[in-house]
Amino acid sequence: VTALPPISKFPQVEQADASGELAEIYDDIQFTLRIPWVPFAIRVLSLFPAFVPAAWQMLRPQISTMYAEKGADLVREASIIPGPPPPDPRPRLRAAGRSDEEISKIGRALDSLNYGNPKGLILTTAWNEAWNERAAGSPANSLSAAEARQLPYGLPDKVEKLHLIDPDRAPLDVQELLRQAKDLFLYHAPASDYRVLAAWPDFLRIAVEDILSPVALTAEYEETARRIRAIARKHVAGFSGVGGVSRRQMSDSLSGPEIAGLTGVLFMYNRFTADITIAMIRVKQAFNGASSATANKFPVT
Amino acid sequence: VTALPPISKFPQVEQADASGELAEIYDDIQFTLRIPWVPFAIRVLSLFPAFVPAAWQMLRPQISTMYAEKGADLVREASIIPGPPPPDPRPRLRAAGRSDEEISKIGRALDSLNYGNPKGLILTTAWNEAWNERAAGSPANSLSAAEARQLPYGLPDKVEKLHLIDPDRAPLDVQELLRQAKDLFLYHAPASDYRVLAAWPDFLRIAVEDILSPVALTAEYEETARRIRAIARKHVAGFSGVGGVSRRQMSDSLSGPEIAGLTGVLFMYNRFTADITIAMIRVKQAFNGASSATANKFPVT
Numbered sequence: 001v002t003a004l005p006p007i008s009k010f011p012q013v014e015q016a017d018a019s020g021e022l023a024e025i026y027d028d029i030q031f032t033l034r035i036p037w038v039p040f041a042i043r044v045l046s047l048f049p050a051f052v053p054a055a056w057q058m059l060r061p062q063i064s065t066m067y068a069e070k071g072a073d074l075v076r077e078a079s080i081i082p083g084p085p086p087p088d089p090r091p092r093l094r095a096a097g098r099s100d101e102e103i104s105k106i107g108r109a110l111d112s113l114n115y116g117n118p119k120g121l122i123l124t125t126a127w128n129e130a131w132n133e134r135a136a137g138s139p140a141n142s143l144s145a146a147e148a149r150q151l152p153y154g155l156p157d158k159v160e161k162l163h164l165i166d167p168d169r170a171p172l173d174v175q176e177l178l179r180q181a182k183d184l185f186l187y188h189a190p191a192s193d194y195r196v197l198a199a200w201p202d203f204l205r206i207a208v209e210d211i212l213s214p215v216a217l218t219a220e221y222e223e224t225a226r227r228i229r230a231i232a233r234k235h236v237a238g239f240s241g242v243g244g245v246s247r248r249q250m251s252d253s254l255s256g257p258e259i260a261g262l263t264g265v266l267f268m269y270n271r272f273t274a275d276i277t278i279a280m281i282r283v284k285q286a287f288n289g290a291s292s293a294t295a296n297k298f299p300v301t
Numbered sequence: 302v303t304a305l306p307p308i309s310k311f312p313q314v315e316q317a318d319a320s321g322e323l324a325e326i327y328d329d330i331q332f333t334l335r336i337p338w339v340p341f342a343i344r345v346l347s348l349f350p351a352f353v354p355a356a357w358q359m360l361r362p363q364i365s366t367m368y369a370e371k372g373a374d375l376v377r378e379a380s381i382i383p384g385p386p387p388p389d390p391r392p393r394l395r396a397a398g399r400s401d402e403e404i405s406k407i408g409r410a411l412d413s414l415n416y417g418n419p420k421g422l423i424l425t426t427a428w429n430e431a432w433n434e435r436a437a438g439s440p441a442n443s444l445s446a447a448e449a450r451q452l453p454y455g456l457p458d459k460v461e462k463l464h465l466i467d468p469d470r471a472p473l474d475v476q477e478l479l480r481q482a483k484d485l486f487l488y489h490a491p492a493s494d495y496r497v498l499a500a501w502p503d504f505l506r507i508a509v510e511d512i513l514s515p516v517a518l519t520a521e522y523e524e525t526a527r528r529i530r531a532i533a534r535k536h537v538a539g540f541s542g543v544g545g546v547s548r549r550q551m552s553d554s555l556s557g558p559e560i561a562g563l564t565g566v567l568f569m570y571n572r573f574t575a576d577i578t579i580a581m582i583r584v585k586q587a588f589n590g591a592s593s594a595t596a597n598k599f600p601v602t
Contacts, residue, residue: 008549010564011557047558132489186534188433188548188564217531219524226523233487247489248309256312257348261562263311263489268568 009168010189012043022046025056030161031154032064033123034298035116037162040192041124041269048262050253054245055127062137062239063123067147069300071235072118075228077294079118079281081220086211086286089203096202103287106203110284111297112159113193117277118228124273125232128266130244137239148240156298164195177204184208184216188268191276197283211286212279225274232274310469311490313344323347326357331462332455333365334424335599336417338463341493342425342570349563351554355546356428363438363540364424368448370601372536373419376529378595380419380582382521387512387587390504397503404588407504411585412598413460414494418578419529425574426533429567431545438540449541457599465496478505485509485517489569492577498584512587513580526575533575 015038018026026038046052062068093103130136155161167178167190178190178198197204215221236243247259254262284293316339319327327339347353363369394404431437456462468479468491479491479499498505516522537544548560555563585594 008552011561044561047561129487132483132487134484134487182433183435186430186433186435188568217527219527222523222527223520226518226520230518251309257562258558260312260345260348260566261558262565264563264565264567264569265561266565267489267572268565271568271572 009166010044011047012040013046014043014164018046021053025053028060029056032060032151033116033119034151034154034156035119036112036155036159037116037164037192037196039116039120039123039273040189041120041273044265044269045262048254048258048265051245051250051262054250055130058130058241058245059123059126059243062126062236062241062243063119064150065143065147066149066151066300067143067238068119068122068235069151069296070147071122071232073296074231074235075118075121075277076114076281076296078228078231079224079278080285080290080294081215081224081278081282083215083220085290086214086282089206089210089286092206092210093203098200098202102200106197106200107284107287109162109196110280110287112162113196113280114284114293115296115298117193117273117280120273121228121232121270121277122236124266124270125229126236126239126243128244128270129233129236130242131247131263131266133246133248135233135237137236137241137243139241141238141240143240151300159298162192162196163199164192165198167195170198171201174198174201174204177201177208180208184212185275185279186217187272187275191272193276193280207283211283215282221278224278225271228277229270229274310467311345312348313341314347315344315465319347322354326354329361330357333361333452334417334420335452335455335457336420337413337456337460338417338465338493338497340417340421340424340574341490342421342574345566345570346563349555349559349566352546352551352563355551356431359431359542359546360424360427360544363427363537363542363544364420365451366444366448367450367452367601368444368539369420369423369536370452370597371448372423372533374597375532375536376419376422376578377415377582377597379529379532380525380579381586381591381595382516382525382579382583384516384521386591387515387583390507390511390587393507393511394504399501399503403501407498407501408585408588410463410497411581411588413463414497414581415585415594416457416597416599418494418574418581421574422529422533422571422578423537425567425571426530427537427540427544429545429571430534430537431543432548432564432567434547434549436534436538438537438542438544440542442539442541444541452601460599463493463497464500465493466499468496471499472502475499475502475505478502478509481509482513485513486576486580487518488573488576492573494577494581508584512584516583522579525579526572529578530571530575
């Protein structure tokens with residue numbers, strides 16, 4: 001009997017494997033949201049035929065606005081877990097020989113993740129609510145000119161695409177850390193964020209063991225997640241058009257199991273995205289405090 | 302443009318549509334758990350090939366024990382939402398002309414639902430944890446003789462199968478109530494429980510509007526759900542064998558989208574079942590108080 005690897009890759013369409021229309025949509029999502037990676041939710045939802053193109057077409061005009069940006073800002077600001085702050089990871093990192101330059105690089109990756117995750121929560125909320133025929137925007141809502149203004153298209157200045165380590169090809173100790181990260185919040189696979197942080201395995205260990213383990217699954221964590229999910233729902237209900245598609249609208253192009261599966265995947269990633277938003281903001285808080293962790297680091301002026 | 306009905310049936314295999322091996326499993330699940338309906342989770346999971354037979358085969362020897370019964374009891378006892386109790390529905394029911402006999406009949410349906418829902422949470426927890434290769438039992442655990450004792454097989458004395466109203470065939474006002482019930486907790490479709498209560502539409506309205514709306518999505522509700530999910534996880538970790546199958550074990554018989562879909566559906570019903578457990582116990586609490594609502598009404602002696 002061969003020992004099983006600690007983790008096996010969750011089914012998804014990675015950016016490198018996307019082609020044709022899907023590759024274009026992957027780029028368009030990143031450039032519209034101004035984020036340097038394709039969120040895990042999108043990569044898994046892309047397994048289901050026609051859903052991502054249809055849902056993105058509905059969401060794009062909504063999530064490209066300053067109004068949506070404001071919603072992500074509100075989510076970010078509400079993502080600090082009440083109670084004592086996490087321990088500063090820098091002493092351990094320096095003891096492990098990490099230079100200030102490397103530590104800055106980790107900080108910049110966290111800034112991109114923390115800019116994007118709250119936008120991911122707006123996205124998954126809109127898609128989940130629209131799927132279930134609840135409030136995900138309406139033409140009856142009207143935005144002010146400032147709210148309706150379009151965000152600039154493309155990645156923010158000096159931001160480069162993030163590299164996601166492939167869990168199947170990572171060294172076994174990194175695979176084990178990714179398994180820990182997955183299990184800590186009772187999920188099915190490691191978030192993109194952990195695959196990014198896996199470039200610094202000693203830091204990933206600190207993030208998981210020192211910063212996140214003490215708060216994972218606590219009442220305070222769950223209450224923070226409940227709060228930001230509610231903020232996101234309230235915000236997408238104010239979109240000036242429906243930001244997704246309903247299962248009824250897609251019932252001709254999808255089978256029963258596909259409908260059921262999509263329903264579960266949308267539900268799961270709505271929770272998952274709230275949880276990872278809070279986690280990465282806490283990791284940033286450990287370095288630079290709460291106000292830096294909840295700031296929009298790529299504001300549109 | 303024709304007006305859309307307020308609800309459309311979620312894909313699932315209803316008991317009346319199950320045949321062959323699946324029909325036998327549906328009966329076996331009900332008789333092993335001693336519950337008079339096939340839980341919604343099972344009906345939806347049955348859309349995916351091979352999963353329910355494989356997962357049930359693993360769970361059956363575990364969930365048929367007094368140890369599992371004790372776990373459901375612990376869940377039930379922890380399912381009261383802190384804070385003021387719900388209003389007594391009987392004055393409104395009597396004013397609407399419902400006899401004491403009819404009110405007793407509602408109470409008996411609630412007793413069956415409240416016996417079964419906590420067992421459903423044990424089931425979905427074991428399947429979800431096993432699917433993601435976490436702790437869902439181990440041969441290294443050993444049960445005492447009393448814990449390992451098998452429950453009697455079959456429905457409890459005087460309990461008859463529950464009738465689930467078909468949402469697609471219900472009168473429009475009942476469909477609208479079922480939609481409200483679905484949306485109240487941000488779900489995809491009405492739980493079996495609401496389809497049972499739909500036999501008394503005036504009571505379903507009281508349950509949704511007077512008893513559940515004031516607490517749905519509150520911090521207290523979510524904290525109660527967090528607590529009972531944790532109780533269920535701790536309990537299934539003590540099973541004397543793994544109570545489910547992992548996605549790795551089923552990766553040869555399922556496609557990528559099926560694996561992803563099952564992952565989402567298992568995650569969703571783990572939450573859903575905790576939420577409906579709390580909801581129906583609160584409805585029973587409104588009639589007879591907390592201690593009656595959390596009692597095991599069909600104890601094995």
